[in-house]
Amino acid sequence: MMTPKTSGAFILLLASLFAPSLAAQEMLYLSSGDAIEVKKVNDQTGALTNVQKVELKGISVFTFSHNKKFLYARALINGKRKQNSIATYTVSDSGRLTLIHNAPIDGKTTELKSDASDQFIAGADYGKGAVSIWKLDNGVYKGELVQQVKLEQKAHAARFSPDNNMLFVPATGPNKIFQLSFDNATGKVEQIDPALGPQKGALQPRHLLFHPTLNVAYSTQERMQPGVAIWQVTAGGTLTLSQTLTNSDDTTGRITNADLHMSPDNKFLYISSRDQQKQFDQIIAYKIHPTSGQLILVEKFASEHFPRSFTINKRGDFLYVAGQKEDKLGVYQRDKETGHLTKVEQYNTGKNPIWVETLILESKEKQ
Template identity: 35%
Template sequence: MFSLLRFYLLIAGVCFVSILPCRAASYVYISLGGEKRIAVYRQNEQDGTLTHLEDVKVPGAPGCLEVDPEKKFLFASIRSAKEFMSFAINPENGKLKLISAVPAGGNAAYIATDRKGRYLLSAYYGEGKVAVHRLKKDGTILPEIVQTIPTDKNAHAILPDQSNQFVFVPHTGPNAVYQFLWDAGQGKLKANEPALFKAAPEMEPRHLAISKDNRFIYFDNEKGSSVTACKLDPQSGTLTAFQTVSTLPKDFEGKNTCADIELSPSGKNLYASNRGHDSIACYAVDPQTGKLTSLGQAATEETPRSFNIDPEGRYLYAAGQKNGKLAAYRITPENGKLTQFATYEVGKSPSWVEVVKFP
């Protein structure tokens, strides 16, 4: 009788546990170019604090990191080795397992998967070109390059729009954004008409962020220390600029260049990093017009080249490339302003921050 009662209690306990929501896990991956490693941290989702888990050694200085749409794989551009690497992500502990390593065709400054996770797109700063690699379902990067297209010097980023029909490549060299049509079936890029969106003089667009509704695309301007907001024509895939706002306070007179740009998951806020002023510029986004309103700047560690926002939109992590420190901020839900709550010594020359959440 006692055993039978215990059995029923056990079953009841299992049923009770099964209806409770599983606690999600989030991890932060940091490229450390000065130490040839990718550092893995676990995020405490209650307070945003980080715990170091492991380091993954790579054959050169890692740069841009990218996660596939299903969050199964992490892709890395190993810049000094001119390689691409792919890793399987263990959702239970965030650790990485190498899947493939292939020649990249150059020093790729930026990589991104297409929206279906079937291809890896890459932009080459020094070589002035873009390329496409095919991805297998198991995360393997196939070594054969599907396509290479010469563009111009200083190709800095590459990203498909939300519809997976168009691809944009900002260039600081020719002060323009290359506009491509994307054939998701064949994995081929084709120059749009016009092929270039020309930025205002001395802007030099560097990185980009695309709104979830696919109506607006924002570029941070490296030389111009500003953000330019563009409307995306959903039929033609071309851009029209309608606003440019400074990333700096009016009284700043020193040297500065912009680096990274991110939209919050809600789309209500946008952030851009200042190298020189050493800050994150914060903006409110009008959901109807896409226009930006400055919320001021939050101080960072030295030379914030890369930062990332967790998928819940609660925390932002910015890496100081010059001093090897990571600044952690809480994002105020009501207005999107940043409050720093921690600083971490992460290693030499952090060049990329990527936050991944598992349900």
């Protein structure tokens, strides 16, 4: 006859045998040296273990589909310098990548982002000053351009709104964020409001990020002076400027801000700041007000040289910084209470590490 103690142990045993696993492996993906490296993240130390390296000429910035089944990367067709492309990779349950298609695009894009339905992918062409929307065929880019809209040179990024009804294009040189309505059934866009840009303080919007619970968005302001901007999202889905904060007095273009990410608990915003002279390469931390979304500077943390891209792991314990002009990847432990960063490791990378992201692979296996 079972006692309460043994019956409790038996129930726990059954649960361990038949319940789905709660374990979820996080992987890191790094683009450098005409390759994407796949690495396993140690969730206790942040250390990385090599898993795979996929090579393709010209491979550069990339993004994941929302369903985590595909990775899309800007690359080249057959190594031709002027024939840019979008390469589609499948992501296996183990996180490994398999190239399944590589189709051309007109021009090139500084970034890629898929819409919430995973039916379209968008990118901004910095040189042309245009934004393009391409069709995905069952998750695969096969070469179909839906629309290309001419804006202004130095269009730097394309960001879909959380409700998937808008597409925003920050442009550094013209100091604007272009606002376009997005038809998520056809992929068509139309500019509906004048482009926005602050008139003083931190200028030149580069990257854009939406707060997941507040009607607030943030943009890195690249230069003249570099900083960060806070935007209110209106009921109609457009943006209005709320606040700008400079984080450097530089007006020469020596120091420029690049990437930005929010901690998973929505308490901190981090931005990367680059210094041509290697003295003030930094990750800058801000505390986010829980109801207004306004920012307060926390601290500036020295980083690898020219941190164009960085990422926070999905559990929020570690931050990974790609030093583009140093060929290094830094690992920093995050204090979740203070937002402070402590460097714990550094790895050599291929030439020109240009993009880094992590992905959590949910386990479907039984224990």
